Amino acid sequence: MSKTRYPLHTDAGAALTAVMLDIFRANGALLAAGDRLVEPLGLTSARWQVLGSIALSDHALPVAHLARVMGLSRQAVQRVVNDLEAEGFVRFEPNPHHKRAHLVVLTGKGADVYAAASEKEAPWANALAEGLSTEDLETVHRVLATLNRRLDTD
């Protein structure tokens, strides 16, 4: 354990603390970049993410379930889903298993705009990843996934 700059930290603890600050900054920068990327489609980063959770799910889910999958509060997702519904990107379908918890599904318009967003995302992500080692990126993925698992179980 290093004693120079962060006397109370283990080496790993100090490295993780630096990573946390990186994450805060990356979060803001990625949201801003995403907003710019999908703004021409009438989307925002938040709406895009919710749309993605719906599109990539095997079967239709109610709002509360979407929120759990995304790691957000029910209310945050509910508000965005309501906005998406008002703009015709998603619609609610009856849930045979629950009277109130309607299932959220993409409309044709929603599927189209999500496909368009995906087509914009790929070259943008490819360019952003240019020169970065795939192996390193997978290390980042593995470490962050572990971190998220630990934070979720607290």
Added chain:
Amino acid sequence: MSKTRYPLHTDAGAALTAVMLDIFRANGALLAAGDRLVEPLGLTSARWQVLGSIALSDHALPVAHLARVMGLSRQAVQRVVNDLEAEGFVRFEPNPHHKRAHLVVLTGKGADVYAAASEKEAPWANALAEGLSTEDLETVHRVLATLNRRLDTD
């Protein structure tokens, strides 16, 4: 380049896309954990971060400069700084180089509470990093720092 799941992505682009989702989730989970950690001190994650930027700076800075350092908007930092000033954690000092852009400095109370937060953070971060390779964490730091640099220069 893999052709199976993300046909438009390079391998690195696909890995980076997964990392972006990790970052969004980690951001929320870390903010929530930070809020719980420093709540007994009368702080929040946002206030703690601003306090940290002030504490770790070599010399006193005005709000706009703090915002640039943190990668946030001027207005977001201004609001938090005003809250911190109202609660006696920071005070404004005249800036010899600028009539309006006052310098933000910690009060004794602000320095104390930041020291207390640091003492709580270290064991918490150490525990969260337990079992993670320091080398991997430094890889994460390096990759995210590169990412942030690229996102900032756009």
Added chain:
DNA sequence: TGATAATTGACAATATCTTGTCAAAATGGC
């Protein structure tokens, strides 16, 4: 020097997300 541009804090509007509360609906254990 003097005009133009950039920076800064103040103010307003808005988006995103959180916590808390409530009643309806579903679930689980007896």
Added chain:
DNA sequence: GCCATTTTGACAAGATATTGTCAATTATCA
């Protein structure tokens, strides 16, 4: 079947962040 617990959407309040605008101040440069 019944009751306690959990889940769910609705509603409200507040924290955190963004963009846009404005006037005051500072910096730049011809």
